Amino acid sequence: MAMAHVCQSCGEELSRRRAFHDAEYRLRLVICPSCGQGEVRRRHPLVTLLRRVVRLNAALERLALQSVAVLLFGTLAISGTVLAVSALESSLHSELATTAFVLFYFVIVPIAMGAWLFAAFAHKPVLHVWIGWYLFMLAVLGLGYSFGVVIEVLDPDWDETSASNFRIVVQASPARALIATALLLLMMIIALGGIPLGLLARWSTRRFRNWRWAFRRRRKRLEVQSG
């Protein structure tokens, strides 16, 4: 049996009345035959709840994707910086300074990062996003440095053979810190090359949304017209 739908003005039962579609408000409405009050046919709360869950799910999915992107690009940029600092050390890891390394860490990663920064943070001022991201990466490097200091305090005789590239950067050396900061800045400058890609991503997303919206509206209209 249909759920009761009572006029809020006079109490008339409206559940058996056929609803019509108001083109201006885009609502399904019923007019009370006795008092003329308009009533909206609303969805069942369970359906509304489902829609809210779907909306929440969409938000959480996007949040998860963004977090993964932050981790991915943050890790790639910082590891690239750390490895480059290692490569600049003449005695250690000089074999890292290959064309493939430079191409990957200083061309592909920054451009992809720039495209992501431009496309995924369209709701924020561009300058804020780029400066914020640069400061975030510097902060992560600073945390790594602090972690290295803690390890140095705990174990001053840290085995040199197991020393990682990370250790080289976190060692208290103003020169290395300056190089790491400059390399990150260089990455951010190269990342500007990703802006056209980000623009393309934004444009295609907008076009797709518009197309989907128009498609759904056309389908709804056909449904309404067919009764």
Add this chain to the structure above:
Amino acid sequence: MNERAHDNETLSAGSGPPAPAAPSATAARSASPTLPRALACDRFCRACGANLVGCAVEREEKYRLLIARCPHCGAVNPVQPYPRAGAWAERWAMLLAGLWLVFLIALAIATDIAIVAGAFSVAIEAVWPVSEAIDAEFLAWSTQRAGGDTNAVYANYWEEYDAFIRQIGRANIVSRIGGLWRHVDFRTLAIAVIPLLGAFIMGTFWGLTLLGASRRARIIACAIHFLAVGLVAMFMTWMIDSFSVRMEVHTLISTRVTIPLTSGLLLLMLGSMIAGTLAGRPLARLIVATLLPPRLTAALAILWEVDGKCPPAMRPRSAPSNRSGSP
């Protein structure tokens, strides 16, 4: 948020005498009177998904409907209530609420265990050299007593240990090693950074989970948990250490070094957890507002509303009827 209660509120605000006016397509929308009420809870725009909290409730004149206009896309959103769902929906809701409560209690216990374990593990690591100093003293004493035969010492290790404690005495053992605190490895306390960070993260989680709790309630809940669990854990440690005579030395270490050290660490972790509890919501708001566009932020608007703040607003855009791409 209780949408139904809100519906009743908006309706009570807007309910007036019956409106006998027949529907008229030419009624002027601009002349619609605004009621002296606004949406105080979550209600999403059906067109763009923006949260309409704070929007004025109007009685539009065409159908005399109670509506709220979306400030972003201009869509009309009805604010009428809906008949209550059946009794089973209420029962399922109660069951789910009960299950959620049980889950939270279990999680609270797990949090307490994790925090106490973190504090104890750091303290035990720091105190370990004290035990080693006493053991070294015992080995020197027993080897001398056995005439240099270490095999004889290890053959009757516990008996020898009991004899060592009884003959030398606890106070003398402490004085022979030069004091208990002298051997504590304070450098190891740097490891406490990890449990402190864990406590902060757990505090952040609880700050987000207990959305209904005020700031003071969250701090008091943290403090009571720490006090109760810390006391129980320390009492149990003391009891276990006191089971046998040979554990007397360890009891001594526990009561004089481990427990004071653990108490200090627990206090630090309490501070870290309270900081996490207080910073959790602002941190979550910052992350959500940074990573998500306002269109999606509307679904998580509760993060702002619990603290009486406004969720991030969307940029105004043209009404859906003016959108490009329409057929």
